Amino acid sequence: MTTTTKPTTRHTTPAALELLAALPLEDGTRWGERAEGFQLSDARAVLDTGGPRRHYLLRGRGMSKTTDVGALVLVLLLTEAPGGSQSHIYAADEEQAELTLDAMRGFIDRAQLGAQLRVAASSVTNTSTGATVTVETSDGASAFGKRPWLQVVDELAVWANRSNARTLWSAIVSAVPKVPGGRLIVITTAGSPTGVGAKVWAEAELSAHWHTSKHPGPAPWWSDDDIEATRTALSASEWRRLILCEFAEGDDALTTPEDVEAAIRPGSAVLPKRTGIEYVAALDVGTRRDLTALVVGHAEQRDAGRVVVIDRVLSWRPGEGKGGRVDLAEVEAATQRVCREYGAKLRFDRMQAEQLTSNLARNGIRTEEFIFSSAGANRLGRLLWGSLRDRALELPDNDELRAEFLAVRLVETGPGTVKLQNPLGTHDDIVTAVGMVVADLTERPAPRPGSIIMPGETVVLGAADPGLAAARRRAVAQLPLAAFRARYEHAKLDPATANRLAAAQSLDGRARRR
Structure with missing residues (x-):
């Protein structure tokens, strides 16, 4: 773990550090007993009465950001906050900001500080001085006009790069000089290089008005197993941002050539229907520039674990003699024939194929919409990525399929959410249809010996x-x-x-x- 901190002259109040060190953690030990060097360094800087009043603390995921900032705010409220002063906690949303307040509540309960600190639904008040810390909304316009002594900004680097976030940040940073001795603490992981957090970090690193520290992970208390499990679960760009504290684009290849080749089965590109198997089909419709793709698959238990098997792939390109369009009547007829052949339920995107699938439903085909919300697209992308990585997907030997899987990218759309995206001139229709099948089959109980497979359910x-x-x-x-x-x-x-x-x-x- 590489640590960087700008040097400053320390004027830390001894009483504040002593109180911080004595705060009890959840396991009964004291903060000072468990704190690593980087935690002590950040704490001394924040509690320093003679150094910069603006602090940007950049840490990897799982490195005690919320716990430490909750402890620091509590100590400042008890030792340095002026009487009657107002302090505020901001985050991407109010629920995120509440996490800091929850950490403070935990310390107050364990240290039996209820007589000194009054806890309300969204605030903590020093009963002797009247100084208060309050969780604020993430509304930019309402942040102006306040006169805070302390402001805490949680996870600035993952704030959406939108006008409200920029307005809120402007209100926060411009409020620091309003109150003598006013302070600002930003504590965050890294995020997009084009976001608010990256811009502020770049400016703060060069400014004498800011104290900055960067402490990449993995956290020193993580076991080797924790590190390996986390690295496996995250994409390459997520690991760089969330663990290594690098402001990196959230854009990764969905898979590798090695993983694709490992998923391809030799032999027949089409597997016939087998009795006792529940099949799922998925249709991704493109009419002009994109392909239209239909896939059928099933799940089976093997020695190495559960595998989703893609039995058949059909695709249509826009025809030259049909006005550059896919013949949807042909797609509908083929989909009906294949779904009946395999006894398959059909997953689809209503925005693409509402009329077509309504016709199929009237003709007796079971249909179920796949909702491509942000959450749905994230689930599809992550499950597909994980199944390829874990060798839990079997694909037919199909040149179009292979080309799509090697071209499609996994792009971050927000904090912790991703979606599939095809570069200009490429397609993702087969990949998307396979993803719908994987999502459907992965999120249901695995068939076991002695199971009865019935349409829409598995009885064990x-x-x-x-x-x-x-x-x-x-x-x-x-x-x-x-x-x-x-x-x-x-x-x-x-x-x-x-x-x-x-x-x-x-x-x-x-x-x-x-």
Whole structure:
């Protein structure tokens, strides 16, 4: 871990440092007992009464940002905040800002400081001096006019690069000189190089009015297993931003040539339908410049784990003789034929194919919309990326498919959210359709030996309780035959209990017929 801190002359109040060091952590140890060198260095700088009053603390993920800033704000409120002063905590949203207040509440409870500090829903007040810290909204316009003594800005680098965020930052930074001795603490991971956080960091590093420190991860208390698991879970650009504190573009290749080749199965590009398998199809429609793609897949359990198998891929290019359009009537007919052949449910994007899928539904095809919201696109992209990385996806040997997977990128759209994006002149329609199948099959229980596969659900026998209470058995035995199946599916009985109940139900049915 490389640490950089601008040198300053220290005038730290001893009482403030002593109080900080004595604060109890959740495990019962004291902050001073557990603090690493970088934490002590940042604390001394923030509590320094003679150094810069503006602080930009850049740390990797999991490096005690929220806990430390909560402790520092609490100490400042008790030792240095002027009587009656107002201080504010800002973040991308009010819920994020509440995390700092939650950290303060934890210290107050554990240190039994309730007599000195009054905790309200969104504020903490020094009962002796009246100095208060309040969680604020993220509204830029309402931030003007305030006269804060201390302002805390949490995760500035992940604020959306929009006018409200820029307005809010302008209000915050321009308020520092309003109150004598006013202070500003920014604590954040890195983010986009074009965001507000990157711009402020670049200016602060060169300014004598700012104290800056950069402490990349991984955190020194992470185990090797933690580091490996986190590195595996993050994309390359996420690792650089969130762990290494680099302001990097959130744009990565979805996969590598090695991972694509590992996913390609040799032999037939089309796998025939097998009995006892539940299939899912997905349709991504493009009419003019894009392809239209239809894929069918299923999930199966193998020795190495669960794998999503893509059984078949069909694609259509805009035709020269059809006004440069894909023939949607041909797509509809092929989709109906394939879904019936495999008994597959169809996933689709309503914005692309509402009329086409309505026609299919009227003709008996089960359809289910895949919602391409920010959350839906993020889920699809991450699941697809993870399945390729983990060798949990099998693809047919298809040149168009291979080209798309090697071209598509995973682009960050916001803090922690990504989506698929195809560079100019390339396509992502097959990849998107495969992603819908992966998302559908990955988010349901894995079939196990003894499972009954039914449309839309998987019923696992012998997966839960070994039996039922006697009263429940009697109640179930009195159910009419039509209700027994539904109750059986939800109860997940073991085979022995199920057989007893089935026998009782059979007797009950014969009695009713007599």
